[in-house]
Amino acid sequence: MANRAIWGALVVLLVIAAAYASFFIAPTENSMGEIQRIFYLHAASGWAGMTAFFVCFVANIFYVLRRKQKYDWMGVSAAEVGLAFTTVLLITGPIWAHPVWGIWWTWDARLTSTFILWMLYIAYLLLRGMVEEPDRRALLSAVFGIFAFIDVPLVFGAIRWWRTQHPQPVIMGGPGSGLEPTMRNVFFFSVLAMHALMVLLLSERYRLEKTRDEFLEVQREAEAG
């Protein structure tokens, strides 16, 4: 219990430090000005969300192959946490786009594929709500989760060919791309902070799911006995 509290406090401090760094340490961007600072939250949440969805995918595969409840708990926790971070991504995006591009939303490759990804994981969680029997729910949602994740590169490829307006990747992009060193350090610090927050939420959500399952198990036994 004490460990969890310390760990939680550390993550909160880390997130506060990242927020401080993005407001006061990172230099102001030349063409966009102060609004560009939302980048440190926007892109870092995006990365953390994608990591969570990847965790969900791996947990789904393990569930299908091993059939251990813990993988199901991990799958649903990662999907929910990933969805939360992707929601932040989808909300901060338009806030940044409106002053810079002059529009709130555009049907560009990355925006659209993120939106579809978000809908796929909403469908994943909806499906879980629609199957009563726990083992069946775990198995069906795991297979759907695998299909959804496999679909992501295809969605992205299709929409990328179709139309694109989002800036070319600045991190790990081609030659000529890249961030000013301080900006890059602040960015990677934000990515670290968001990942720490993601792991914290994930472990808490996992614990909740585990406790809930164990409670239901005891309840069933009590009713049967």
Added chain:
Amino acid sequence: MSLLSNATVLLGKELRTEFRSRELLTTTVVFILMVVVLFSFTFDTSSGESRKFAPGLLWLAFLFAASLMLQPCFLREQSNDTLSALRLSVSDPFAIFLAKLAANTLFLLFTELLMLPVFSILFNVPVGGVVAPLILVFFLGSLGISVAGTALSAISAQARMRELMLPILLLPLLTPVLIASAEATAALLDPAPAFRKDWIGFLAIFDVVFLTALWLFGEYLLEE
């Protein structure tokens, strides 16, 4: 080899079941016709406009129709209690999926081809010179819809609110098929028709990827 021969026998069963009642085909044709007619109220059907919007609308109609047509795919087996018998009858459960997705592809393709002349007349889009490549696009698109749709109908058949769950699961997953099919169709219906190898190749990739995923993970969906 036994996989293919099993699948062929099961495909025969699927086709026989359908052609005895023809319920699925008639309702799907009527449904697509209604959607296409209703679409015509929402935009100008002059030739120039149609060429721009019609391929997308046509594929949207196919997608909606498929999400309804695929509902009974596993539900019928469940309500008749024949799924266990089906599973016992084959050594590899993938044969069941293979037969069902082949049947669904054929049904979809059949309704699409039936709708093609109607669509061409109603929306002033001549299709005479490009029928063969159009059939290829229709086939690859329908195969993609059927592969993903057959797998997901096995999932939704076991859920509550299944009539709503199938479209919710299926439609976002089929975004790549919708884009690629609509783009390939639009290029073919252009006054200067173009055979877009890239989009058609993309459709083939989608089909192969999901066929592989179904082959690897499909059997888990049929567990009792």
